[in-house]
Amino acid sequence: MAKLPEKTDFPVSQVRRYLEPGSIVLVSSAWRGATNIMTLGWHTVLEFSPSLVGLMISSGNHSHRMIRESGECVINLPTTALTDTVVDIGNTTGAEIDKFAKFNLTHQKATKVGAPLIGECHASFECRLRDDALVDRYNFFIFEVVKAHVAASPKHPETLHYTGDGVFMVSGKIISRRSRFRPEMLD
């Protein structure tokens, strides 16, 4: 089995570094003794501090009720090394299978929430439900990231960006325009 990336604490106010690029994420949850994982591409950063993110979790997903009832989840960032797993998680349902077992993924204990981290992912963000005002209307959950774990390398892992129809774009190549920014626009 591949070695798991070693993750260390990361400031929650800086999670935009990993979430703003808009890649597919794996959302893990726990409720009533069961765990689950879903593949999700519809998310956005909403605020630096408190560290807020919004996720559209369709009510058709088994995870929807688990996350709503438990009020918690972990947002995990997979790299291209996990491409087939990302697809397979999205094409199966936690109502029928145990996804950690089926896809040989490693539970890691979170520190502030009950949902598990996925050991194979590059980063994991522990989240508590902050506002469910738009859940009934749009399945839109607002979470606060309460703890962040990130692997130190690679600094810019290749990530998967879904376009629909079974096709992903891959990002990883970097361009910096730091010198072109006003200092107060950098963080």
Place this chain on the structure above:
Amino acid sequence: MAKLPEKTDFPVSQVRRYLEPGSIVLVSSAWRGATNIMTLGWHTVLEFSPSLVGLMISSGNHSHRMIRESGECVINLPTTALTDTVVDIGNTTGAEIDKFAKFNLTHQKATKVGAPLIGECHASFECRLRDDALVDRYNFFIFEVVKAHVAASPKHPETLHYTGDGVFMVSGKIISRRSRFRPEMLD
């Protein structure tokens, strides 16, 4: 001057193709005879049909009031050819300059909203404000895409995904796992 990409009608229910990958977008607006453009990375798809997208437009931006008052905007998709323009638009304010003029961008008339399309962008999505319930609390606007314009080629343009601190990831390379999806999961 570079030739503008020729855009044609595109189904509004399929805009996730261009927005779900999570690249930086340029949001254009018009209000009281003025136009403006802002660079924005905090957005998510929310629904296929109606075609809904959510945008976090900070109240510190000159565009915030223009978009809230007019109830309209256009989400434009820039490619890496526009990298410096994307940065410069994000580092200036429409309170002081006319961004279309300053950055030599081409106004194109929208068909359903008053805000202009940006001719140089690969795609433009005309939006009407659908729900402002979370604007006061989170600056989060929910729009309905009412008309979509997309260039036919390239099929997968290189796009910019912001990480903060002046650094972008670039995506454009494609991997397909179509054969691994259950048919009902494809669209």
